[in-house]
Amino acid sequence: xxxxxxxxxxxxxxxxxxxxxxxxxxxxxxxxxxxxxxxxxxxxxxxxxxxxxxxxxxxxxxxxxxxxxxxxxxxxxxxxxxxxxxxxxxxxxxxxxxxxxxxxxxxxxxxxxxxxxxxxx
Amino acid sequence: xxxxxxxxxxxxxxxxxxxxxxxxxxxxxxxxxxxxxxxxxxxxxxxxxxxxxxxxxxxxxxxxxxxxxxxxxxxxxxxxxxxxxxxxxxxxxxxxxxxxxxxxxxxxxx
Numbered sequence: 001x002x003x004x005x006x007x008x009x010x011x012x013x014x015x016x017x018x019x020x021x022x023x024x025x026x027x028x029x030x031x032x033x034x035x036x037x038x039x040x041x042x043x044x045x046x047x048x049x050x051x052x053x054x055x056x057x058x059x060x061x062x063x064x065x066x067x068x069x070x071x072x073x074x075x076x077x078x079x080x081x082x083x084x085x086x087x088x089x090x091x092x093x094x095x096x097x098x099x100x101x102x103x104x105x106x107x108x109x110x111x112x113x114x115x116x117x118x119x120x121x
Numbered sequence: 122x123x124x125x126x127x128x129x130x131x132x133x134x135x136x137x138x139x140x141x142x143x144x145x146x147x148x149x150x151x152x153x154x155x156x157x158x159x160x161x162x163x164x165x166x167x168x169x170x171x172x173x174x175x176x177x178x179x180x181x182x183x184x185x186x187x188x189x190x191x192x193x194x195x196x197x198x199x200x201x202x203x204x205x206x207x208x209x210x211x212x213x214x215x216x217x218x219x220x221x222x223x224x225x226x227x228x229x230x231x
Binding site for chain 2: 035044045046047049058059060061094099100104105106107108109111112113114
């Protein structure tokens, strides 16, 4: 049973970089698409982007200029960096795997439990 | 403003059948499969339906999905109190080159 766990600071100062890591346990990180998704307080879900085991990435156009997603297959981890954050980036950040091997857009399953990140001084 | 459009709320009584709609366009629902998620209060979303109408193992057959053209629907039959949650539709969008979500529908079991 694959499990995902987000880790990283819960508080980030405005204009700084939000950094989160997702650790994958119970299975290999290879051959799947791995995504970050966020949910601002009281609002809906927003896809941030994905990384494949090869390191190839794709980002939400609305965040593309500030986002980097990377993968470390040796550690079974992938990471999110979001630069120049503002209060609008306050959200619960989820990591998730696409449900079907080698495919994107087939549904996210499983998900991590979520990491609450607040952007504030 | 979400790319996929869902009603903000829906409701039903125990045992009833409820449907939640999701409207998109030719670049997302019209050309790609639709997935549905259930988010119980305070928890991460859970995949409920993938590829328009497929249920992951463990999801009761009370939940079903369908798609026609640029719209999709989630149906819940035999409504139970534990179905009270937020439901989201999602699909790949060929124009945005990414995953898009609906704004979510809050289901209340009366």
